Amino acid sequence: MSETLIEETLESVRAEKLTAAGTAWGERITANTASAALTFKASGTSTGSVSSEITAGKHRFIVDEPEALAGDDVAASPVEFALGALISCQVVVYRLYAHQLGIKIDSLDINADADLDVRGLFGIEKSVRPGFGEVRLTVKIDGPETRERYEKLQAAVDEHCPVLDVFTNPTPVSVELVTAD
Numbered sequence: 001m002s003e004t005l006i007e008e009t010l011e012s013v014r015a016e017k018l019t020a021a022g023t024a025w026g027e028r029i030t031a032n033t034a035s036a037a038l039t040f041k042a043s044g045t046s047t048g049s050v051s052s053e054i055t056a057g058k059h060r061f062i063v064d065e066p067e068a069l070a071g072d073d074v075a076a077s078p079v080e081f082a083l084g085a086l087i088s089c090q091v092v093v094y095r096l097y098a099h100q101l102g103i104k105i106d107s108l109d110i111n112a113d114a115d116l117d118v119r120g121l122f123g124i125e126k127s128v129r130p131g132f133g134e135v136r137l138t139v140k141i142d143g144p145e146t147r148e149r150y151e152k153l154q155a156a157v158d159e160h161c162p163v164l165d166v167f168t169n170p171t172p173v174s175v176e177l178v179t180a181d
Helices: 003-031 078-101 147-160 162-168
Strands: 043-047 051-056 059-063 107-116 132-142
Touching: 003 078, 078 107, 078 132, 078 147, 078 162, 132 147, 147 162
Parallel strands: none
Antiparallel strands: 043 051, 051 059, 107 132
16 A cells, blocks of 8 residues: 555544544534533552652553652653643644644644743742743644645634643632541
């Protein structure tokens, strides 16, 4: 089978998956709007110096810190996973909206750079936030469409990407401390 035919077959399979998922969700939500509300869960257990084993659904993964931050450097750090979550969510939403808008993507690569000042993490400087000061995404799209079409796609992604929303808008978080005593 030629490489072009393989790519065309893969693109067809992707399109079928996107159409089927969109149709199924549309029907489910139309029948019962409450079905649009999803709850995601994850849990973690401390392991190693500062690492943790995370369970999310049926998936398990390790999160650690580099040695300079007291870790064993056996896995990506929490902030690297946060950037990975942002990138992967962007990929999903680019694919979903490209399909919905009829925009062809031949390749999609996304890079994230983020600045973190550890003075906030270590409580050295109260005016410095412990999280990212800035996140920069570079989205490289290749395909037959005009720049204007890809800009329309980017606007749709920026408006609808759940993880980008978490990064750009305050999200209420409640913390409950449970102790043995």
